[in-house]
Amino acid sequence: MIAELGIVTTGLAFVAAAYALVISLAGAALHRDSWVVSARNAALMTFPLLTGANLLLIWALLNHEFSIAYVWQTSSVDTPEQYLITGLWGSQAGSLLFWSWLMSAFVFATLLLNWKSQRRLMPYVIAVTMATLGFFLILNTFIENPFARYWVMADGSVEEAVFEPSGAIQLANPSDGQGLNALLRHFGMVFHPPMLYLGFVGFVIPFAFAIAALVTGQLGSNWLKATRAWALGAWLFLSMGLLLGGRWAYDVLGWGGYWFWDPVENAALLPWLTGTAFLHSAIVQEKRGMLKFWNMLLIILTFLLVILGTFATRSGVVSSVHSFAESPIGPPMFAFLALSFLVSFGLLFWRQGRGDLRGADELDSLLSKESFFLMNNWLFLALTILVFWGSWAEAITTIMVDLGLRDTIINLGSDYFERPMGVPLLLVGIYILMGIAPLAAWRRTTAERLGRAMLIPFALAAAVVVLLIVTETTNIGALIGYGLVVFVGFATIVEILRGVMARAQRGENVFIALVRLVARDQRRYGGYCIHLGMVVLGIGVIGSSMFQDTHMNTLKVGERMTLGDYTLQHNGLFQAEAEDGRQMVIANVTIFKNGVIVDHVRPRIDYYPSGERMSIPGNHSTLAEDFYARIEDMRGNTVTFRVYLNPLVNLIWLGGAILVIGTLVGLWPQREPSRMAQRAKLPAGMRGAPAGD
Numbered sequence: 001m002i003a004e005l006g007i008v009t010t011g012l013a014f015v016a017a018a019y020a021l022v023i024s025l026a027g028a029a030l031h032r033d034s035w036v037v038s039a040r041n042a043a044l045m046t047f048p049l050l051t052g053a054n055l056l057l058i059w060a061l062l063n064h065e066f067s068i069a070y071v072w073q074t075s076s077v078d079t080p081e082q083y084l085i086t087g088l089w090g091s092q093a094g095s096l097l098f099w100s101w102l103m104s105a106f107v108f109a110t111l112l113l114n115w116k117s118q119r120r121l122m123p124y125v126i127a128v129t130m131a132t133l134g135f136f137l138i139l140n141t142f143i144e145n146p147f148a149r150y151w152v153m154a155d156g157s158v159e160e161a162v163f164e165p166s167g168a169i170q171l172a173n174p175s176d177g178q179g180l181n182a183l184l185r186h187f188g189m190v191f192h193p194p195m196l197y198l199g200f201v202g203f204v205i206p207f208a209f210a211i212a213a214l215v216t217g218q219l220g221s222n223w224l225k226a227t228r229a230w231a232l233g234a235w236l237f238l239s240m241g242l243l244l245g246g247r248w249a250y251d252v253l254g255w256g257g258y259w260f261w262d263p264v265e266n267a268a269l270l271p272w273l274t275g276t277a278f279l280h281s282a283i284v285q286e287k288r289g290m291l292k293f294w295n296m297l298l299i300i301l302t303f304l305l306v307i308l309g310t311f312a313t314r315s316g317v318v319s320s321v322h323s324f325a326e327s328p329i330g331p332p333m334f335a336f337l338a339l340s341f342l343v344s345f346g347l348l349f350w351r352q353g354r355g356d357l358r359g360a361d362e363l364d365s366l367l368s369k370e371s372f373f374l375m376n377n378w379l380f381l382a383l384t385i386l387v388f389w390g391s392w393a394e395a396i397t398t399i400m401v402d403l404g405l406r407d408t409i410i411n412l413g414s415d416y417f418e419r420p421m422g423v424p425l426l427l428v429g430i431y432i433l434m435g436i437a438p439l440a441a442w443r444r445t446t447a448e449r450l451g452r453a454m455l456i457p458f459a460l461a462a463a464v465v466v467l468l469i470v471t472e473t474t475n476i477g478a479l480i481g482y483g484l485v486v487f488v489g490f491a492t493i494v495e496i497l498r499g500v501m502a503r504a505q506r507g508e509n510v511f512i513a514l515v516r517l518v519a520r521d522q523r524r525y526g527g528y529c530i531h532l533g534m535v536v537l538g539i540g541v542i543g544s545s546m547f548q549d550t551h552m553n554t555l556k557v558g559e560r561m562t563l564g565d566y567t568l569q570h571n572g573l574f575q576a577e578a579e580d581g582r583q584m585v586i587a588n589v590t591i592f593k594n595g596v597i598v599d600h601v602r603p604r605i606d607y608y609p610s611g612e613r614m615s616i617p618g619n620h621s622t623l624a625e626d627f628y629a630r631i632e633d634m635r636g637n638t639v640t641f642r643v644y645l646n647p648l649v650n651l652i653w654l655g656g657a658i659l660v661i662g663t664l665v666g667l668w669p670q671r672e673p674s675r676m677a678q679r680a681k682l683p684a685g686m687r688g689a690p691a692g693d
Helices: 002-030 033-062 069-074 081-089 092-114 122-143 188-202 204-216 222-253 263-288 292-315 330-354 369-402 414-418 423-439 447-470 476-504 510-520 522-546 650-667 675-681
Strands: 149-153 158-161 168-171 549-555 560-563 566-577 583-593 596-601 604-607 613-616 618-621 625-635 638-647
Touching (some): 002 092, 033 081, 033 092, 069 092, 069 149, 081 092, 081 188, 092 122, 092 188, 092 204, 092 222, 122 204, 188 204, 188 222, 188 263, 188 292, 204 222, 204 330, 222 613, 222 650, 263 292, 263 369, 292 330, 292 369, 369 414, 369 423, 414 423, 423 447, 423 522, 447 476, 476 510, 476 522, 522 638, 522 650, 560 638, 566 638, 583 625, 583 638, 604 625, 613 625
Antiparallel strands (some): 149 158, 149 168, 566 583, 583 596, 583 604, 604 613, 625 638
């Protein structure tokens, strides 16, 4: 009964999405407002239908309905309850259903919140969102249905099918399932995939408004203002997803790091890069009416990279620890990606050819805030291209070899991303702009004025570099990196302090002045907080990547090994069994620093009933560094340990937390000025005139 209800609700959601798509376009073309309203109602219905489908699948997971193939594949009797729920996105079919549900939720909220204010754009917003949702529901309904069941055939074999196949005797009734993938049994995986999906789905909304603006010719800043919160929220979720993924890799994969330039890691990074550029570029159009083409280009690229990332994870084209198994959804996903590319870029270049995307003003000076934002766009686009090629070169050249267009396959490893004249150089440029742009004025800044504004941050950054040299930091790359990153931090702090001191001179308490300053312009100061988060994160990345030290040694019980100021003592092994049935072999380890006991950690190896084996590290953490130990091998009580010393790695997670706080400040609802105050700001001749696009 559960499976039948799931099949029906998912199918009805697909019908509603298809109806909304067709009727919204027909209503817009024929000027039938009642049709558009009907399409809206159908689009709204997808949310409760898909909510029901997701709840049914969760219920099936919690109640061990192993006749449902997806439940058997992703759970077992011994699976802890929290991982039964996360099994919803633990494999292909369920993750697609979860993606569709999030998409329907975003559309539901958009249609409720923006229906009256953006009525002219709504038919096309419905069409774009329903086309996207409808495509994913095609996958769920016809290719990867999570409610497919196992059937016992007449010859004793078992077949997976949505409906009862010819020759089936009965439903299979397994007593247990194979369980969730061991790599996904981590607290971080409770939140990492949903955060990524929320980021991916969230960017569909500004893309839909952009396409609607291109179709209708409403190309001013109105569509940007309508989607500002959606875009920033999507960026926040995607940022959190990337950070949680890094933490999961650090805790579970056991290689002492958090980022390996894996193709699927990069698949989530790519839309983050273009989305970041879009958020900066949108400010210029709202302030000056410029960069219209750039904003359209960046949000289109972000959407296409979202679909590409989803394709990369599920197609089997790229190999990764993050990928699902190869499935038949690769070709239709590629077809949808190609169609989206042709339609969106066709509309973009049609409007560009007509001259509709020309900005209201030209650049007044290269030394201006808008000029620095434009440079920022170019750097982020170049970085996106570099990361894209590094991630997809092997897949692209493999296809070219198969077609006889070239002889060799290009396989680029992590060293490609670490070449000084590639990704690091572009990041240097981005950090430079991050430090300079807030100090520049709109329209025009003189070199003298900009130099004066940079003087204090530059002097403080230089002092930090000198201090590092005095303390025997000799790595030139690290000195340049630290100097640049702290320059951005000091420039941001100085800019905040200028505003605070200006208010304090009028008699306000410094703390009250800061609070009121932020409340007055949450978007600006939220952005400054995000910059500070990136500064802290950058310091952590430089320290942990350039100064990581590692050592491996084989120890008998009571023996020690040393790395830096730390010493590890092996005190023996013991065994334990977890609630989910896995067997654990645990090393009892004492950590000394400069001869003093600072911690007891327990690296272990987990053996799952499925036969999977995982080495889980133990680590002693401080703000300054992580001492990270994992078991490489065991022979009786003799253990081979690999230990890592990761300086400043915890600043990455701290910087991420500051970034989240800054984004929430920028998203916090701001009280709109009263109508009387708005009228008072207008010239006398314009009062009473309607607001233009």
